[in-house]
Amino acid sequence: MDGNGRWAEQRGLSRLEGHIEGCKATRSVVKACVGLGVQVLSLYAFSAENWGRASDEVNGLMHLIEDALCEELDDLIGADIRFLASGRCCELPESLQRMLVGAEKRTADEDGMVLNLLINYGGRAEIVDATRALAYRVQAGEIAPEDITEQLLRECLYAPGLPDPDLLLRPGGEMRVSNFLLWEIAYAEIVVMPVLWPDFDGGHLIEAIVEYNARQRRFGGVPGVE
Ligand code: IPE
Ligand code: MG
Numbered sequence: 624m625d626g627n628g629r630w631a632e633q634r635g636l637s638r639l640e641g642h643i644e645g646c647k648a649t650r651s652v653v654k655a656c657v658g659l660g661v662q663v664l665s666l667y668a669f670s671a672e673n674w675g676r677a678s679d680e681v682n683g684l685m686h687l688i689e690d691a692l693c694e695e696l697d698d699l700i701g702a703d704i705r706f707l708a709s710g711r712c713c714e715l716p717e718s719l720q721r722m723l724v725g726a727e728k729r730t731a732d733e734d735g736m737v738l739n740l741l742i743n744y745g746g747r748a749e750i751v752d753a754t755r756a757l758a759y760r761v762q763a764g765e766i767a768p769e770d771i772t773e774q775l776l777r778e779c780l781y782a783p784g785l786p787d788p789d790l791l792l793r794p795g796g797e798m799r800v801s802n803f804l805l806w807e808i809a810y811a812e813i814v815v816m817p818v819l820w821p822d823f824d825g826g827h828l829i830e831a832i833v834e835y836n837a838r839q840r841r842f843g844g845v846p847g848v849e
Contacts (some may be wrong), residue, residue, distance in 0.1 A: 624649060624667060624794065625794055625795030626820045626821070627644065627820050630645070632646070639684075640682075642687055643685055645820045648820055648821050648823045649820075650691075652825065653738060654702075662737065664737070666738070666779070669741075669743055670741075670743075670744060670801065670803075676764075687710070687717045688740075688742065692706075699726070699730055702735060704740050705735070706727055706729075708740050708742055709741050709749060710742045710745075710748075711752075712724075713744055713802055722743035729740070741804075746805030748804055749780055749805070750806055753783075753806075785807075787809065787811065788807055790805060790812030792828075794816050794818050795818075795819055795820060811839045814835060816831060
């Protein structure tokens with residue numbers, strides 16, 4: 624969800640006001656995804672690298688995420704959404720951690736769309752955490768090094784039950800991956816759109832899906848060859 628800062632700057636507002644506007648866009652995009660039958664929506668809310676920002680922006684983002692989740696929780700349940708948080712959550716403020724765990728628990732039995740919130744998330748950190756979990760299992764004698772496969776590593780990622788994303792949609796126009804779901808996006812189709820996140824709506828989402836539908840996915844194969 625990129626471009627909140629630039630959106631605010633263009634209007635002479637603070638970056639935090641951009642994030643508040645971005646939050647409204649998030650609400651409408653979540654609704655649009657439910658309406659379109661999207662099965663999993665992973666939203667990159669706060670990266671492991673975002674701690675380097677000014678402390679008032681970081682604190683503002685933490686409060687904003689906590690407040691938004693608190694306000695939306697009943698609506699998430701009403702829309703059958705199962706909430707997940709992915710990232711090093713133990714490094715987040717305690718009240719936010721409680722909120723995230725509570726939202727996961729309260730929505731655990733929902734069988735509609737999965738809303739996976741990436742918070743204090745880094746793709747490299749996720750692979751390091753998975754590697755560490757496997758190393759402990761080897762050390763405990765539960766598995767041998769040669770038992771480690773792609774499947775086994777995948778099972779140690781933050782949200783092992785989720786399928787790999789089909790579409791990586793980046794608003795804000797930057798042509799980079801920025802440490803987002805590095806393992807999982809191996810074969811994702813990338814769509815970059817110039818629109819800044821606070822301006823993003825269901826129409827832009829449909830535009831991206833139309834572009835995705837025009838892509839030919841080969842997964843390293845050759846079309847027509849079994
Ligand atoms: C939001 O956009 C991303 C978050 C960390 C919440 P930015 O804050 O990166 O906005 P730009 O890229 O500076 O415009
Ligand atoms: Mg940015």
